[in-house]
Amino acid sequence: MASSPKLDSKIPEGPIDQKWSKYRSTVALVNPANKRSLEVLVVGSGLAGASAAATLAEMGYKVKVFCFQDSPRRAHSIAAQGGINAAKNYQNDGDSTYRLFYDTIKGGDYRAREGNVYRLAEVSSNIIDQCVAQGVPLAREYGGLLSNRSFGGTQVQRTFYAAGQTGQQLLLGAYSALQRQVGMGAVELCARHEMLDVVTIDGKARGIIARNLITGAMEKHFGHAVLLCTGGYGNVFYLSTNAMGSNVTAAWKAHKKGAFFGNPCYTQIHPTCIPVSGDHQSKLTLMSESLRNDGRIWVPKKKDDNRKPTDIPEEERDYYLERRYPAFGNLVPRDVASRAAKERCDAGYGVGASKKAVYLDFAFNTIRYGKTEAAKLNLHNPSQEEIVRLGKEVIKEKYGNLFDMYQQITGENPYEVPMRIYPAVHYTMGGLWVDYNLMTTVPGLYALGEANFSDHGANRLGASALMQGLADGYFVIPYTLGVYLSGEVSRMSAEKDKADSIDKLKTKHPEFDKALEEQTALINKFLSIKGTKSVESFHKRLGLIMWEKCGMARNKQGLTEAIGEIQALREEFWKDVRVLGDANEFNPDLEKAGRVADFIELGELMCKDALHREESCGGHFREEHQEADGEAKRDDEHFKYVAAWEFKNTSNWELHKEELVYENIKIAQRSYK
Amino acid sequence: MGSGNGELLNLTLKVWRQKNSKAKGSFETHQLKGISTDMSFLEMFDVLNEQLIHEGKEAIAFDHDCREGICGMCSMYINGRPHGPKGAVTTCQLHMRSFKNNDTIVVEPWRSVAFPVIKDLVVDRSAFDRIVASGGYVSVNTGNAKDANNILIPKPAADDAFAAAACIGCGACVATCKNGSAMLFVSAKVSQLALLPQGQVERKERVLKMVQQMDEEGFGNCTNTGACEAECPKEISLENIARMNREMIGASLK
Numbered sequence: 001m002a003s004s005p006k007l008d009s010k011i012p013e014g015p016i017d018q019k020w021s022k023y024r025s026t027v028a029l030v031n032p033a034n035k036r037s038l039e040v041l042v043v044g045s046g047l048a049g050a051s052a053a054a055t056l057a058e059m060g061y062k063v064k065v066f067c068f069q070d071s072p073r074r075a076h077s078i079a080a081q082g083g084i085n086a087a088k089n090y091q092n093d094g095d096s097t098y099r100l101f102y103d104t105i106k107g108g109d110y111r112a113r114e115g116n117v118y119r120l121a122e123v124s125s126n127i128i129d130q131c132v133a134q135g136v137p138l139a140r141e142y143g144g145l146l147s148n149r150s151f152g153g154t155q156v157q158r159t160f161y162a163a164g165q166t167g168q169q170l171l172l173g174a175y176s177a178l179q180r181q182v183g184m185g186a187v188e189l190c191a192r193h194e195m196l197d198v199v200t201i202d203g204k205a206r207g208i209i210a211r212n213l214i215t216g217a218m219e220k221h222f223g224h225a226v227l228l229c230t231g232g233y234g235n236v237f238y239l240s241t242n243a244m245g246s247n248v249t250a251a252w253k254a255h256k257k258g259a260f261f262g263n264p265c266y267t268q269i270h271p272t273c274i275p276v277s278g279d280h281q282s283k284l285t286l287m288s289e290s291l292r293n294d295g296r297i298w299v300p301k302k303k304d305d306n307r308k309p310t311d312i313p314e315e316e317r318d319y320y321l322e323r324r325y326p327a328f329g330n331l332v333p334r335d336v337a338s339r340a341a342k343e344r345c346d347a348g349y350g351v352g353a354s355k356k357a358v359y360l361d362f363a364f365n366t367i368r369y370g371k372t373e374a375a376k377l378n379l380h381n382p383s384q385e386e387i388v389r390l391g392k393e394v395i396k397e398k399y400g401n402l403f404d405m406y407q408q409i410t411g412e413n414p415y416e417v418p419m420r421i422y423p424a425v426h427y428t429m430g431g432l433w434v435d436y437n438l439m440t441t442v443p444g445l446y447a448l449g450e451a452n453f454s455d456h457g458a459n460r461l462g463a464s465a466l467m468q469g470l471a472d473g474y475f476v477i478p479y480t481l482g483v484y485l486s487g488e489v490s491r492m493s494a495e496k497d498k499a500d501s502i503d504k505l506k507t508k509h510p511e512f513d514k515a516l517e518e519q520t521a522l523i524n525k526f527l528s529i530k531g532t533k534s535v536e537s538f539h540k541r542l543g544l545i546m547w548e549k550c551g552m553a554r555n556k557q558g559l560t561e562a563i564g565e566i567q568a569l570r571e572e573f574w575k576d577v578r579v580l581g582d583a584n585e586f587n588p589d590l591e592k593a594g595r596v597a598d599f600i601e602l603g604e605l606m607c608k609d610a611l612h613r614e615e616s617c618g619g620h621f622r623e624e625h626q627e628a629d630g631e632a633k634r635d636d637e638h639f640k641y642v643a644a645w646e647f648k649n650t651s652n653w654e655l656h657k658e659e660l661v662y663e664n665i666k667i668a669q670r671s672y673k
Numbered sequence: 674m675g676s677g678n679g680e681l682l683n684l685t686l687k688v689w690r691q692k693n694s695k696a697k698g699s700f701e702t703h704q705l706k707g708i709s710t711d712m713s714f715l716e717m718f719d720v721l722n723e724q725l726i727h728e729g730k731e732a733i734a735f736d737h738d739c740r741e742g743i744c745g746m747c748s749m750y751i752n753g754r755p756h757g758p759k760g761a762v763t764t765c766q767l768h769m770r771s772f773k774n775n776d777t778i779v780v781e782p783w784r785s786v787a788f789p790v791i792k793d794l795v796v797d798r799s800a801f802d803r804i805v806a807s808g809g810y811v812s813v814n815t816g817n818a819k820d821a822n823n824i825l826i827p828k829p830a831a832d833d834a835f836a837a838a839a840c841i842g843c844g845a846c847v848a849t850c851k852n853g854s855a856m857l858f859v860s861a862k863v864s865q866l867a868l869l870p871q872g873q874v875e876r877k878e879r880v881l882k883m884v885q886q887m888d889e890e891g892f893g894n895c896t897n898t899g900a901c902e903a904e905c906p907k908e909i910s911l912e913n914i915a916r917m918n919r920e921m922i923g924a925s926l927k
Contacts, residue, residue, distance in 0.1 A: 055815040133818035137835040144825030176810035183806035243738040
């Protein structure tokens with residue numbers, strides 16, 4: 001199979017371990033004087049956006065940053081809990097760039113690009129160095145060295161962390177670097193702004209249309225390049241671990257302006273989240289994967305066992321992950337753990353009132369830690385209570401904030417009873433298709449972090465999202481952006497006497513006005529429908545369709561039905577949605593209307609992509625394609641490609657394929673047994 | 674299900690409504706029926722807003738995003754306390770099991786000269802961003818870092834720095850302070866970096882600049898009443914303020 005001529009991945013030639021170092025030493029540069037006249041728009045201020053904006057401003061580019069929240073520090077990277085991977089091999093346990101590369105490709109079920117993933121593994125070490133230099137307080141050992149822990153899908157300890165607040169600490173580091181540039185006047189900050197469209201002129205991205213969310217004013221912003229660092233689209237499911245405001249609008253509008261969407265159906269369902277408690281549920285809360293270092297997952301061996309978990313004796317418990325996957329045990333990758341939980345619950349072994357939950361139990365390791373602590377303290381024959389007390393202290397230091405959070409939400413004390421957990425939508429591996437430079441199919445338009453599709457294949461390993469966001473922002477885009485912008489410098493020089501050049505017209509170019517008018521009309525349309533149903537109610541209904549038919553398990557019939565149901569929902573939305581208030585004011589309901597309208601369109605494409613991919617891989621599980629033991633069955637002969645969808649018009653996309661070539665890793669059936 | 678055991682509450686809500694920063698606001702009273710004790714406080718607001726939209730009335734604007742207590746965006750002043758009656762939680766993590774049937778709940782925005790109201794319960798906290806921009810960082814450009822394990826940090830210092838860095842920038846400290854002081858917020862960042870070797874080079878300059886910016890933003894003075902520490906959802910310690918005062922003296926003496 002050959003790749004579509006529209007998809008040039010631009011992976012450099014040469015041995016895998018030299019591709020990046022050679023490429024970044026030979027790519028075109030932009031000299032410091034020219035950087036000052038080049039404007040870069042960064043949309044989104046999470047790990048990818050904040051790190052990119054800070055770094056590009058340090059280099060001398062004129063940067064503007066947009067975020068819909070009231071401050072860039074609120075971006076949802078802040079909620080990442082467990083950690084960030086890096087191939088430092090500080091633990092001397094056999095880690096290396098190659099092993100991180102290998103684990104990531106295998107974890108992604110052989111659906112990611114070798115070139116990108118190797119680069120990610122290569123720069124992972126630099127990220128830790130940079131963050132520590134910024135004063136990010138990562139966890140330390142008593143000797144003053146950095147501490148590590150394990151995450152799923154690996155057999156080494158390469159995860160750096162700051163208790164259960166790693167994302168917060170890394171984001172605040174990047175935010176500080178960004179604010180430093182704001183203070184120096186190198187970055188203009190546009191908080192409480194939402195990007196509503198990309199402006200393209202002669203096929204190139206030239207800026208954006210944004211709405212000032214406080215005043216409702218529609219604004220035009222010019223840029224020589226536009227970077228979308230806008231996160232993932234898990235909220236298409238309504239219930240997810242994403243923040244309430246997380247949305248696909250920027251990426252979706254870019255898609256409709258020509259950026260292909262890669263692998264939209266690849267969704268990560270995280271195995272350890274707090275279960276739904278009722279119809280009022282507005283979001284789901286993750287319990288970090290790091291808990292699987294010390295928490296053992298089990299269900300009763302007996303169906304419909306309604307005894308309290310602490311009353312069920314050891315021999316009547318089924319530690320099903322340890323049973324099915326002895327090599328990785330509780331630390332199998334997320335897709336595998338989620339499906340295994342669903343399998344047990346569907347078979348009638350679920351726990352809690354809803355029976356849609358399994359136990360995550362810390363009792364065993366509390367005792368283990370307690371004994372170690374007692375030995376450290378030279379306590380001979382410590383009582384069981386003493387051991388438990390000491391063990392709880394260790395657990396508290398490692399996971400205290402997560403345990404507190406669990407207790408706030410459920411009203412139960414996880415130090416005393418096992419947590420009840422169930423899988424929930426967490427991350428989207430799919431996203432805008434980008435080449436090795438992180439550029440989309442629209443020249444000058446880039447996608448970084450979760451917003452792009454590139455590094456995690458069909459399943460992301462834990463602690464790799466923070467790594468990718470910061471790799472893209474700190475260490476990749478600063479080099480690869482020059483490839484395009486050096487061309488802009490030449491063009492600007494050639495067009496310097498042209499009266500109507502884009503450099504002179506900037507936002508006065510008629511295409512800006514056209515895009516502004518279109519987006520203003522859309523806003524007015526929402527307000528003019530004056531229907532009977534709230535925006536929220538449409539979002540809930542969409543989420544239900546997606547979860548039931550495009551969630552943890554998918555099949556042809558369900559996906560076909562879902563496409564029809566979503567199309568009908570879209571029509572109903574545009575006839576009957578009720579959006580109150582005015583356009584020229586702070587109006588959260590109006591903001592949400594735009595986001596839900598885009599989610600509805602995306603949902604259809606996700607189902608279409610899931611329907612066309614007649615195989616199971618990573619987070620994409622097609623019931624028709626499974627091994628006898630229920631494991632996912634890939635079809636490398638027919639589906640070893642990236643599906644990149646080109647938007648044509650409503651409900652109409654053209655599929656382009658980028659063949660995945662494995663030169664360094666032998667592609668095999670994924671096994672964690 | 675959680676420990677709410679499906680109990681349902683009937684509530685009276687008195688909520689501050691204000692069209693925009695220039696308008697004069699006032700309280701509006703709403704009745705809510707059948708609120709599950711398993712709901713979060715913001716989910717209760719979702720129910721209220723759906724009810725309002727159904728009645729053809731504009732929804733109440735409030736800030737929220739992660740709903741897991743870490744982004745710092747939610748900011749309701751509930752029955753006279755920022756983030757409500759429960760200690761060490763944000764509004765989004767407050768659950769209705771903390772209330773009783775037939776309770777009257779009064780909800781206002783953060784009130785501070787430095788945090789003007791934008792609409793209803795939404796305020797402008799950009800002053801915090803400007804304080805960070807004035808000096809709340811280590812000046813290290815990307816690419817200049819040495820190997821992370823070349824900087825040894827004693828665990829107690831790392832732990833203290835981490836405890837200070839846990840601040841989520843929500844502004845509850847300012848909202849609860851009778852003087853509208855931002856000392857707890859500013860001192861948390863100053864402390865984090867003063868405790869770490871990476872922060873030493875700019876240590877004196879940082880505290881002077883950040884305090885100057887804090888004063889320019891219109892925050893009040895600290896009179897050591899300690900309400901900030903008591904109401905902080907992340908339990909940021911008053912020790913940070915003491916440390917910042919020492920840092921100020923040290924920096925002023927040169």
